[in-house]
Amino acid sequence: MLQPKKFKNSWCIKSPKPLFLKIKCTGFHLKWERQISPATLFQPLRAGTWITRKLIIISRVPNGHHLKKRETRIGCASKSISMKALVYHGPGKKTWEEKPRPSIQKASDAVVRITKTTICGTDLHILKGDVPEVTDGRILGHEGVGIIEETGSSVTNFKPGDHVLISCISSCGKCDFCKRGMYSHCEQGGWILGHLIDGTQAEYVRIPHADNSLYHIPEGADEEALVMLSDILPTGFECGVLNGQVKPGDTVAIVGAGPVGLAALLTAQFYAPAEIIMIDPDDNRLTVSKKLGATQTINNSTQNAIDRVKELTGNKGVDVAIEAVGIPATFELCQYLVAAGGHIANVGVHGKSAALHLELLWAHNITITTRLVDTVTTPMLLKTVQSKKLNSKQLITHHFSLSEIMKAYDTFEHAAKERALKVIISADR
Numbered sequence: 389m390l391q392p393k394k395f396k397n398s399w400c401i402k403s404p405k406p407l408f409l410k411i412k413c414t415g416f417h418l419k420w421e422r423q424i425s426p427a428t429l430f431q432p433l434r435a436g437t438w439i440t441r442k443l444i445i446i447s448r449v450p451n452g453h454h455l456k457k458r459e460t461r462i463g464c465a466s467k468s469i470s471m472k473a474l475v476y477h478g479p480g481k482k483t484w485e486e487k488p489r490p491s492i493q494k495a496s497d498a499v500v501r502i503t504k505t506t507i508c509g510t511d512l513h514i515l516k517g518d519v520p521e522v523t524d525g526r527i528l529g530h531e532g533v534g535i536i537e538e539t540g541s542s543v544t545n546f547k548p549g550d551h552v553l554i555s556c557i558s559s560c561g562k563c564d565f566c567k568r569g570m571y572s573h574c575e576q577g578g579w580i581l582g583h584l585i586d587g588t589q590a591e592y593v594r595i596p597h598a599d600n601s602l603y604h605i606p607e608g609a610d611e612e613a614l615v616m617l618s619d620i621l622p623t624g625f626e627c628g629v630l631n632g633q634v635k636p637g638d639t640v641a642i643v644g645a646g647p648v649g650l651a652a653l654l655t656a657q658f659y660a661p662a663e664i665i666m667i668d669p670d671d672n673r674l675t676v677s678k679k680l681g682a683t684q685t686i687n688n689s690t691q692n693a694i695d696r697v698k699e700l701t702g703n704k705g706v707d708v709a710i711e712a713v714g715i716p717a718t719f720e721l722c723q724y725l726v727a728a729g730g731h732i733a734n735v736g737v738h739g740k741s742a743a744l745h746l747e748l749l750w751a752h753n754i755t756i757t758t759r760l761v762d763t764v765t766t767p768m769l770l771k772t773v774q775s776k777k778l779n780s781k782q783l784i785t786h787h788f789s790l791s792e793i794m795k796a797y798d799t800f801e802h803a804a805k806e807r808a809l810k811v812i813i814s815a816d817r
Contacts, residue, residue, distance in 0.1 A: 473527040473590030474793050479517035484794055487527060490586065490594035495542035496560075498598035500552060502790070505532035505588045505813050506615050507800045509646060510737050513714065514582075518739025522583055529589030530556040530581040531618035533611045536602075543598045551605040553770070554588060554595060556581060556619040557763045561600040572760035577601070579760060589793060591815065603766060606774060612812050613773055616651070616780035620810070621769050623735060623761040624651030624712070629659070630765075631757040632708040632733035639663040641697060641706040641725050642682075645673035646803070647783055647810050648735055649712035650680060654778060655769075657681050661708075665700065667693050667721075672807045680782060694724045701727070711735060716742035723749060732756045786811040 473487045490499055508531060514522045522528075536550045546552065558577035559566050565573040572578050577597055581587040586594070595601055605614060629652055634640055638661040642649050645668035656664055666677035669689035677685055686696050697706060705727030711719050714736025722732045723745050732754060744756075772778040785808050788796040796813050799806045 471591040472791070473586070474529065474797075476514060476522055476526045476528050477524050480515060482515060482528070482794075482797065484791070487586075487590065489592050492538055492540045493594065494596065495540040496597050496599065497540045498536050498543055498546060498595045498602065499538040500532075500534040500554065500593050500595055500602075501537050501815070502532050502534045502588055502591060502593060503551075503815050504534075504611050504615050505529055505790075506618075506810055507589075507796060507813070508619055509648065509714070510619075511582070511589075512801060513737045513739060516739065518737065519583065526582070527586035527590050527593075528582045529587035529593075530554075530579065530583065531615060531620075532588040532593070533605060533614055533618075534593070537592065539598060545599045546602055546604075551611075553603040553605055553614050553766075554581075554593070554618055555601050555603065555763045555766060556623075557761060558596045558601040559763075560597045566600075569762060569764050571600075571762045571764065589813070591790065603770060609774060610781060612784055613779075613781040614770070615812060616783055616810065617766055617769055617773065619761065620647050620651045620783070621655065621773075621778075621780055622763045622765050624648050624653075625655035625765055625769065626761050626763075627735040627757075627759040628652035628710040628712065628733050629656045631759050632710055632731045634659045634661055634708050636660040637662045638707040639665070639701055639727075640708045640710065641665045641667060641722075642710045642712055643667045643693075643718045643721055643725075644712035644736065645670065645677050645685075646712065649710070650677065650783055650809065651780075652710050652712060652735065653677060653680055653682060654780070654782075663700070665697060665706065667697075670804050672804070673809075676809065688721075693721060697725050704728075706730060708733065714738050716740055720745065726752075726754055728752045728754070730754050734758045783810045784812055785809045788813050789816050790814065791816050 469489045470486045471489045472484060475483050475485050475487065477483060492499060511528050513519055514528065532554045534552060536546050536548050536552060538548060539546055556579060557571045558580050559571035559574040560576040563575040565575060605611065634656050636659060640656055640661045642652050645666045653664060653666065663683045664681060665684040665686060666674060666682040667686045667688050668674055669687060671687060674685040674687060684700055686693050706725050707727060708731045709722035709726045710733045711722045712735045719734060719742040726732050734757065773780050786799055788811060790813055793813055796811045799808050800811055
């Protein structure tokens with residue numbers, strides 16, 4: 389690929405091989421086309437750069453050994469290159485619209501061209517108004533894989549052209565919280581993508597603290613499977629399985645058989661629990677749960693989940709209850725399912741207060757944990773997926789192109805009707 393170099397007010401490109409070059413200008417997008425292969429297009433200007441007034445092209449001509457120099461002047465130099473993105477405009481409002489491409493703001497940044505992204509249940513919570521910190525005009529999304537377009541001067545682990553997995557958590561690696569492994573509470577990062585800064589449901593995204601917030605994708609890896617490592621797999625594992633202290637022989641109840649609940653189901657099996665009971669009102673998701681390793685399923689829209697769990701556990705309750713929905717009713721349900729000495733691990737994103745029944749639990753020796761995923765287990769999970777010990781691709785049910793993202797949202801929002809789990813949204817070719 390021809391790489392431009394900037395000299396004062398000009399871009400200079402030198403071709404190492406005999407080529408004809410011609411310039412095309414459509415709006416503020418520049419593309420180079422090789423005469424020898426008209427279908428091959430290059431984009432020499434990186435995302436977020438400004439188009440200059442004069443472009444100097446130096447190319448070797450086939451007749452002779454001299455360099456031919458010519459200039460092409462461009463009328464306007466005052467607009468940045470744009471992109472398409474999914475933008476939040478308040479509760480219940482989202483649009484697919486033009487936005488400026490991101491650019492390097494700090495030396496530790498990287499700009500990534502998105503190749504695949506997805507939609508998370510947290511995005512739906514945002515659209516319901518459950519996360520008021522998200523402001524009008526924010527690009528949503530915090531999951532995805534892509535190719536690095538540009539890096540800041542202090543980024544040492546990555547370079548343009550690298551294929552990378554984007555973590556939902558950005559971490560500086562230097563603050564007190566990061567040194568304790570609590571990347572989610574990084575003083576300069578944490579969960580900011582699609583929350584406090586623009587996210588991944590776009591053609592390009594800026595990643596702060598790139599050295600600590602991106603992961604190299606091994607050559608030949610299945611990118612669709614790795615998208616599940618941006619958020620849901622480490623979330624289900626860290627917030628549910630690890631916080632719940634699942635151990636061999638345990639009886640585990642997972643309330644909510646959505647993507648995060650199923651991620652907890654998959655990763656709980658690392659520790660060989662004796663029973664995993666999935667509870668959900670959707671029969672399709674319960675069928676999927678069985679295929680993924682659940683030993684028992686309960687449809688709590690047609691069965692009394694509390695009575696059924698008591699029946700399955702000899703009236704004792706479960707050792708670990710994992711809440712993977714994020715509504716008051718499911719958190720309260722976990723309090724009735726847990727056995728004395730057990731653990732309640734909250735995973736769901738709650739937008740409303742939920743009752744804590746201390747009149748029942750004060751003497752039961754239970755622990756209740758909450759957590760925002762820290763992604764400290766992502767490297768381990770990446771190896772596990774790569775070795776095919778963990779098949780995260782089983783969670784994918786639908787595919788869309790990025791330009792179809794509104795349709796993808798409609799499918800994900802009506803998951804029961806569409807039998808949707810995770811959707812994969814791929815960049816338009």
